[in-house]
Amino acid sequence: MSIGYVGSGKSITAADIPALYEGAKFYSPAVGDASKASLVSWLMDLLERNGPVVLVRPDALPPQVHCVSLCVIGSGAALADLPPSGDEFVLAVRELEHVMHRRFGAVYPLAAATISALVPLAAASQLDVPLLDADGMGRTFALIHHTSMSLAGLSPAPLVVRGPTGETVTIEVRASARADTLLRSNVDTLGGWAALASYPCTAGDLRRAALPSTVSRLINVGRLLLEPVGADVLVTRLAAVTGCQRIGRGRIVELEHLSRPSDVTIPAHPSSVVIDEIGGQGRLFRLELRSEIVAVFADGALAAAAPDLVCLVDILRGELATLDSLEPGDVVDVLVMPADAIWYSAEGLAMVGPTSHGIPLDHPRRR
Amino acid sequence: MRNRPSTASLDLAELLRVEPLARAEAVHLADPSRRVHQVVLAETFERLGHIVPHSVVVLHAEAAAGGWSLAAALHAAWERNASVVVVPRAAMSSSSAVLAERLGIALLVIDDDPVDVALTLAGQISAPQCARAVRVALCAERLAEQSSIRGVLGVLNTELGHVPVALTIGGSVVAGRAAAVRERADHEQVRVQVHGAGERPWAELVASVPTPAADLGGHVGTLLRLARLPLLAAWAQARMDTSTQVAQERAAFEMLRRLGSEPATDRAVPVQYDGAESTSWSSELGWRVEGVNRAVWIAPIQDPGSEPPPELTQLLRATWQRHLPDWPIVADDDGWISWQNSADADSGTAMRRGITTMTPTARTHALVLGVGGAHAGIPGLMRSVVEARLAAYVAREGGAGSVTWFDQVGAQAALAWLPVGKIAQVADFCLADLMAARDRSSLVETVLTVLDCGGSLSQASARLGVHRNTVLSRVARAKELGLVFDDPSRRLALHVVCYALGALWRTPGAERSQ
Known part of the structure; x- marks a missing residue:
C-alpha cells in the first residue's frame, strides 16, 4: 500500500477499502467501530470479485448522464442489530429508475463520511457504473437537505428508501425540508435504518452543485491514519492534508449529559465535554455534543462551531477518539477542520451553523 | 462624622445583605466591594453583547439554558466588565463554577424567578439609600437580639465584613477586632462615642474603613450609632445581676x-x-x-x-x-x-x-x-x-x-497588721485592775505617750498639753494598777497593749462597748 498524498485516484480497489473506511470515520468521528470488520470484508470481497470501481469527477462525465446519491439513513445501532443484506442500495436505485423512467449512469455519496461513504462504492460495483469523486456535504450533516445540491436549488425528491426488511417507500415532495420529516417516520417503520437514493440529477448539475474530490480525500486521510505514528506527527500530517488546526490539548474533566433541553429538529441528545487545557493558556474548553461536536468554547468564547468539523485525537493511543468512548481523565487534542467554503455563506450557516444547533452566537469564522 | 452619601452606588457586598440576593448562593465572589451601577435582564445573547461595565447580569430564558450558554454568558460578562452574573439554579454546572473562578467574575445562583430578582435589584440599584435603609433595619433587628457586648460586636463585624470594628475603653480594646484601632495608611477610622449614665463617656466604637470604600464611612457610622443602645443595655444587664457579677x-x-x-x-x-x-x-x-x-x-x-x-x-x-x-x-x-x-x-x-x-x-x-x-x-x-x-x-x-x-x-x-481588738482583749485579763479603773483611758493615753517619747515626762506633757506633775501622777497611778513599764522585758508588750487600747478607744463609741 502506498503511503502519503496521491491526489485524486482514478479507481478504487479492494486494497483501498481499509483506508477509505478510516477516512470515512475521520470525517464523522461520532461513530464507533461496531460493524467495521463485516463491512470492510464485504466490500473487499465485492471489489475483488467485480474488479476496481472507476472513480470520476463530475466534469469528466458527459453533462447529460443521470446520477443519483446514495446514503444510509437512520441509526447506527439499528444498522448493527439488523445488518444489510447487501442489495438494499442497488434496489433503491432500481426503484428510483423505475419511478423516473430513466437509467442512472453514475452514483455518488450524499455525504462522504461514515458508512454512507462506503455504500455508494458497493452500489457502483454492483450496478457496474462509475462512482463520482464528489458529494453533497463534504462531511455529515444531520438532515438530508443540508447539502450543497440543496443550496444550488436541486431537490432531493423524488427519493426512495429501502429498508432491511425488503420494503420500499417512495417520497415525492416539493419542499426540501419536508422530505426529511416525511423520511424519518418511515425509516423507523422500516427497521431503524434504510438505504436512501435521492437527489436524482445530471452530471452537468453536479459540476456546479456538488463538492468535488471528497471521496479520494477520504482515502488519503485514511492512509495517514493507518500509519502507526505518534499523535504529534499524526496531527501535523492531518493538518497538511485537511487544513485542520489544533485548538489545544487537555484533559477531559467532566462529561455533562442533557445539559440543555433537546432540540426537536436535530435527532440527538445534547451533552457537553469539559476539557482542562494542559499548557498554553490553561483554558477551559467546553465541547457541545449533538450527534457530533457542534461547538467548542474556550473560556466561554466560541472558538469553533459547526459546520467546522471538530474531532478529538487520543494522545496516548495516537488515534481518533470517538465520542462514545470519551471518559474523564483522557488526554486529547482538539482538532478543528474547516468545512467546504460554501457552508460559511449566510445561507450555509443558516442551514448548518451554530444557530441550527440552538447556539445563537456568531460563527467565529464570520466575526 | 461625615455625612452619609446616600446616593453613592451600592457595592456587591451590600446587595448580598438584602433580599433577594441574600438568599442567593455565591458560587464565586471575586471582589465584594465591586460597584454595581445597573441591572441587565439578559434573555438573549444579543442582549449580553450590550452590557455596560459594573452591571448585574441576570440570565433568563435562552441565555440561562445551561451548559454552554452559561459559559458563553460568563465570557460575555467578563469581556464587558460586568460586576456579577446571576443565574437560575437549573442552568448551573460545576464546570461553570471553575470558569467563573478562572475569569474572576462573580457568579451567584438563585432559586427565585430571574425576572422578579432583576426587577427587585433594579429598584435597589436605582435607589441605593432604600437598599441601605433595609440593610440597616435588618442589622438593627439583629443588634436588638444581642444580650452581650461580644454578641453586639459580633453582629457589627459580620455585617461590615471587611471593615473591622472594636469597642475600646480608654484606648484599649475590650471587645471586637483589634485591627480596627490599628492606624493604617489606606484606612480611615470611624469613631462613635458610647455614653454611659449621666452622659459620661464610657467607651468608644472604632471601625477601620478601607479608603477605596471610604464613602461607606457614613453607613458604618450609622451602624455603630445603632449599636450604642444594645451595647449599653448589655452592659447594664451584666451589671444588674450583681450577685453573679x-x-x-x-x-x-x-x-x-x-x-x-x-x-x-x-x-x-x-x-x-x-x-x-x-x-x-x-x-x-x-x-x-x-x-x-x-x-x-x-x-x-x-x-x-x-x-x-x-x-x-x-x-x-x-x-x-x-x-x-x-x-x-x-x-x-x-x-x-x-x-x-x-x-x-x-x-x-x-x-x-x-x-x-x-x-x-x-x-x-x-x-x-x-x-x-x-x-x-x-x-x-x-x-x-x-x-x-x-x-x-x-x-x-x-x-x-x-x-x-x-x-x-x-x-x-x-x-497596720496588729490585731488591735485581740490585744485589747488580752489587756482585760492581764491588766484587770487598770481596765476596771474609770480613768483608764487617760491613764493608757499618758503611758503610751511617755513610752512614745522614750520616757521623757517633759516631752510627754508637751504632747498631751498637761502639766508635767499631772503626767507624773498618772504614771504613778498606772503603775499601781499594773502598768509597770520600768521592767525592760515587759516594756514592748505594755507599749503594744497601750497602742492597741489607744487605737481601739480612739474610734467614736468604741470605749463605751468595752
Whole structure:
C-alpha cells in the first residue's frame, strides 16, 4: 500500500477499502467501530470479485448522464442489530429508475463520511457504473437537505428508501425540508435504518452543485491514519492534508449529559465535554455534543462551531477518539477542520451553523 | 462624622445583605466591594453583547439554558466588565463554577424567578439609600437580639465584613477586632462615642474603613450609632445581676492575682494580650490591666475580723457605678479593691480626683481609703493592691473618710497588721485592775505617750498639753494598777497593749462597748 498524498485516484480497489473506511470515520468521528470488520470484508470481497470501481469527477462525465446519491439513513445501532443484506442500495436505485423512467449512469455519496461513504462504492460495483469523486456535504450533516445540491436549488425528491426488511417507500415532495420529516417516520417503520437514493440529477448539475474530490480525500486521510505514528506527527500530517488546526490539548474533566433541553429538529441528545487545557493558556474548553461536536468554547468564547468539523485525537493511543468512548481523565487534542467554503455563506450557516444547533452566537469564522 | 452619601452606588457586598440576593448562593465572589451601577435582564445573547461595565447580569430564558450558554454568558460578562452574573439554579454546572473562578467574575445562583430578582435589584440599584435603609433595619433587628457586648460586636463585624470594628475603653480594646484601632495608611477610622449614665463617656466604637470604600464611612457610622443602645443595655444587664457579677469579679481577680504571681512573668513587662480579642474574663467586665495601675483599698474603719456585709458591697458598688463607672470594684477579704488604669506612668492627679469624689461616701459609710503606688501590668497591680491595703489600715487612725497614700506610710505600715481588738482583749485579763479603773483611758493615753517619747515626762506633757506633775501622777497611778513599764522585758508588750487600747478607744463609741 502506498503511503502519503496521491491526489485524486482514478479507481478504487479492494486494497483501498481499509483506508477509505478510516477516512470515512475521520470525517464523522461520532461513530464507533461496531460493524467495521463485516463491512470492510464485504466490500473487499465485492471489489475483488467485480474488479476496481472507476472513480470520476463530475466534469469528466458527459453533462447529460443521470446520477443519483446514495446514503444510509437512520441509526447506527439499528444498522448493527439488523445488518444489510447487501442489495438494499442497488434496489433503491432500481426503484428510483423505475419511478423516473430513466437509467442512472453514475452514483455518488450524499455525504462522504461514515458508512454512507462506503455504500455508494458497493452500489457502483454492483450496478457496474462509475462512482463520482464528489458529494453533497463534504462531511455529515444531520438532515438530508443540508447539502450543497440543496443550496444550488436541486431537490432531493423524488427519493426512495429501502429498508432491511425488503420494503420500499417512495417520497415525492416539493419542499426540501419536508422530505426529511416525511423520511424519518418511515425509516423507523422500516427497521431503524434504510438505504436512501435521492437527489436524482445530471452530471452537468453536479459540476456546479456538488463538492468535488471528497471521496479520494477520504482515502488519503485514511492512509495517514493507518500509519502507526505518534499523535504529534499524526496531527501535523492531518493538518497538511485537511487544513485542520489544533485548538489545544487537555484533559477531559467532566462529561455533562442533557445539559440543555433537546432540540426537536436535530435527532440527538445534547451533552457537553469539559476539557482542562494542559499548557498554553490553561483554558477551559467546553465541547457541545449533538450527534457530533457542534461547538467548542474556550473560556466561554466560541472558538469553533459547526459546520467546522471538530474531532478529538487520543494522545496516548495516537488515534481518533470517538465520542462514545470519551471518559474523564483522557488526554486529547482538539482538532478543528474547516468545512467546504460554501457552508460559511449566510445561507450555509443558516442551514448548518451554530444557530441550527440552538447556539445563537456568531460563527467565529464570520466575526 | 461625615455625612452619609446616600446616593453613592451600592457595592456587591451590600446587595448580598438584602433580599433577594441574600438568599442567593455565591458560587464565586471575586471582589465584594465591586460597584454595581445597573441591572441587565439578559434573555438573549444579543442582549449580553450590550452590557455596560459594573452591571448585574441576570440570565433568563435562552441565555440561562445551561451548559454552554452559561459559559458563553460568563465570557460575555467578563469581556464587558460586568460586576456579577446571576443565574437560575437549573442552568448551573460545576464546570461553570471553575470558569467563573478562572475569569474572576462573580457568579451567584438563585432559586427565585430571574425576572422578579432583576426587577427587585433594579429598584435597589436605582435607589441605593432604600437598599441601605433595609440593610440597616435588618442589622438593627439583629443588634436588638444581642444580650452581650461580644454578641453586639459580633453582629457589627459580620455585617461590615471587611471593615473591622472594636469597642475600646480608654484606648484599649475590650471587645471586637483589634485591627480596627490599628492606624493604617489606606484606612480611615470611624469613631462613635458610647455614653454611659449621666452622659459620661464610657467607651468608644472604632471601625477601620478601607479608603477605596471610604464613602461607606457614613453607613458604618450609622451602624455603630445603632449599636450604642444594645451595647449599653448589655452592659447594664451584666451589671444588674450583681450577685453573679460579684462572684465573677472575685473569680476574675483571683485569676489576675494568679497571673500576677506567675514566677515566669517578667514584672517589668505588662501582660500582652493576643491581638485578635481580649481575654473574655477581663474584657467583659471592662477591666483594663495593661499599662500602669494604681490600686485603692477601701476598708471599714473598724477591723470587722471577717468579710464586710454584702449590703455594704452593694452600696459601695452603686456609688462606684454612679461616680467612677470605669473603675472596677471587687470585694476581697475584709475590704474592697478598686484601681485606676492609665496607659503610661501617672502623677496621681487622676487618682486624687477619684479619691475626692469618693471621700463623702467613705465618711458616710465609715470607711477609710488606702492608695497604693503606681506599677506596670498585672504584677504591678497586685503589688499596688498590697500597698493600698497597708495604707488603708494605717488610715484607720485618721477616722472615717481618711485617705492614706502608701508612699507616706513607711515602716508605720507594720503596725497596720496588729490585731488591735485581740490585744485589747488580752489587756482585760492581764491588766484587770487598770481596765476596771474609770480613768483608764487617760491613764493608757499618758503611758503610751511617755513610752512614745522614750520616757521623757517633759516631752510627754508637751504632747498631751498637761502639766508635767499631772503626767507624773498618772504614771504613778498606772503603775499601781499594773502598768509597770520600768521592767525592760515587759516594756514592748505594755507599749503594744497601750497602742492597741489607744487605737481601739480612739474610734467614736468604741470605749463605751468595752
